[in-house]
Amino acid sequence: MIKRRTFLKTTLGTGLALSAPWVARAQTRELRIQTWEGYTEPEWLKPFEEANDVVCRVNFTTSDDDLFTKALASKGGDFDVFALNTALIPRYVANSLYLPIDPSRLTNFEKLAPAFHDNALTVVDGEVRSLPFAWGSNPLIYDQDYFTEAPDSWGVLWDPALDKQVMMVDDSSSVISVAALYLGYEDPFNLNADQYAEVKRILIEQKQILLTYYAGFADGVSLFAQNGVKAMYSMGEPQVKELQAQGVNAALTIPKEKATGWLDGWMLSPSCRDVDLAYAWFDACLSQATGKIMTEKLGYGNTTDLDANAAAGLDYADKLVWFQLAPDTEYRTQLWNEIKAA
Numbered sequence: 001m002i003k004r005r006t007f008l009k010t011t012l013g014t015g016l017a018l019s020a021p022w023v024a025r026a027q028t029r030e031l032r033i034q035t036w037e038g039y040t041e042p043e044w045l046k047p048f049e050e051a052n053d054v055v056c057r058v059n060f061t062t063s064d065d066d067l068f069t070k071a072l073a074s075k076g077g078d079f080d081v082f083a084l085n086t087a088l089i090p091r092y093v094a095n096s097l098y099l100p101i102d103p104s105r106l107t108n109f110e111k112l113a114p115a116f117h118d119n120a121l122t123v124v125d126g127e128v129r130s131l132p133f134a135w136g137s138n139p140l141i142y143d144q145d146y147f148t149e150a151p152d153s154w155g156v157l158w159d160p161a162l163d164k165q166v167m168m169v170d171d172s173s174s175v176i177s178v179a180a181l182y183l184g185y186e187d188p189f190n191l192n193a194d195q196y197a198e199v200k201r202i203l204i205e206q207k208q209i210l211l212t213y214y215a216g217f218a219d220g221v222s223l224f225a226q227n228g229v230k231a232m233y234s235m236g237e238p239q240v241k242e243l244q245a246q247g248v249n250a251a252l253t254i255p256k257e258k259a260t261g262w263l264d265g266w267m268l269s270p271s272c273r274d275v276d277l278a279y280a281w282f283d284a285c286l287s288q289a290t291g292k293i294m295t296e297k298l299g300y301g302n303t304t305d306l307d308a309n310a311a312a313g314l315d316y317a318d319k320l321v322w323f324q325l326a327p328d329t330e331y332r333t334q335l336w337n338e339i340k341a342a
Contacts, residue, residue: 029054031277034070034079036061036264038298039134044290052280064088071097076269081278086121086263087323089129099268101128105279108286108304115317116303121324122265130265131282134300137261137320138174139252141224141234141243150253154182156231158202163209167223167232170213172336173326174260178233179203181257181321188260189324200335204342213340217242224248237314238299254319261320 033040033056040058049056059079061067068091070078076097084092092098103109109117109131116122116132123129142151157166168175179199180188191199211227214220217235224232224239225246234240234252243250266285272278284290291302301314309315326332 029274029277030057031055031081031274031281032057032059032079033281034059034061034067034082036083038294038300039083039264039285041293041297043293043297044284044287048281048284052277054277056281068092071095071269075271077271079269080272080274081281082267082269083133083264084130084267085323086119086130086132086265087325089121089267090325092267093129097270098129099270099272101131101268101282102279103128106131106283106286108283108288111286111288111304113303113306113317116263119263119322121263121322130267131286132263132265132303133285134294134302135261135263135317135320136236136301137254137259137316138178138236139234139259140231140255141239141250141252142231143229144249144251146230150251151231152253152256154178154233154255154257157233158182158206158209160209162230164211165228165230166209167211167220167229168206168213169220169233169235170215170340172332173323173329174233174235175203175213175339176332176336177260177321177323181259182255184257188321189326196331196335200339203339207339207342221246224250241299254316258319258321261317261322263322 029052031054035058037060040056045056061083064085067082067084068088071082071092072095112132119132122132140151140154140156142156156162157168176199177188179202180191180195183195183198183202185191185195211229212223214223217239220232220235221239221242223229224243225248237252240250240252266282268275268278286304288305291305292308294300295302295305295308295312295314299312301309301317306315309317
């Protein structure tokens with residue numbers, strides 16, 4: 001997950017001033033925000049501070065593991081609100097590192113689009129644990145000079161006609177999950193023994209035509225551009241822009257079998273010192289104005305302004321399967337190593 005954010009920071013950083021660390025002022029109220037870069041942009045942070053006569057202390061997360069370690073050590077005492085990949089919510093729930101959110105205290109809660117309003121990862125048994133804020137996908141990227149129409153299936157990555165012209169990322173969770181989707185398994189993060197056997201079989205079969213497994217965002221872009229690759233499993237939308245910058249007529253599509261996606265949301269710390277202020281921040285982040293700015297400026301999908309998403313080509317949230325932590329991560333790693341060694 002951190003690779004995606006590192007790539008976005010470097011590729012989208014030109015001309016984009018990501019939020020700077022807080023600057024102390026005279027206000028007595030303060031809100032401690034733990035988040036990823038890009039989620040506290042001045043366009044909505046400064047108006048929030050002025051409207052609430054508050055100073056925001058923003059601390060940027062460096063990795064998912066670092067955030068969890070910090071939260072566990074202080075029981076969330078270092079921050080009032082925090083942004084988190086929704087796949088990791090169970091880890092925080094199990095350790096009582098969150099407070100349920102009362103949607104009745106949010107004027108903008110009902111502005112969440114249908115794909116996010118009652119998301120199974122964020123609302124469990126009626127308890128709202130997180131407020132979806134930003135999202136992206138792992139689409140199929142293809143060369144439009146080769147395909148006259150967008151491929152409609154992940155099966156293109158198994159097409160013998162594209163011998164040594166397709167790529168996959170070197171990541172056990174990603175590759176196993178997309179192979180499971182291609183096979184028609186609805187839940188690619190919870191597979192039984194027979195399903196794993198089929199996943200293993202087709203991934204070994206795919207190796208016969210695969211150019212290579214790539215190691216990261218930049219590596220994937222470079223290998224695609226330099227080797228005449230026609231299609232690949234992508235680590236995210238920004239790879240399209242990078243390929244286009246290198247002269248490739250690249251585009252993305254979400255196949256009929258769906259694709260995996262990431263979803264980040266705001267959560268309430270169990271040690272929040274000013275709950276009223278935290279809810280004010282949540283409302284500011286869920287405003288359509290904030291969503292529009294984030295999408296137009298940073299390229300993330302937002303959760304409240306569908307028109308802004310559509311204008312940016314991000315109109316496929318309902319075709320994504322949001323990442324979850326697989327209960328058998330160690331087995332997936334073992335299986336992935338067997339596939340690569342086959």
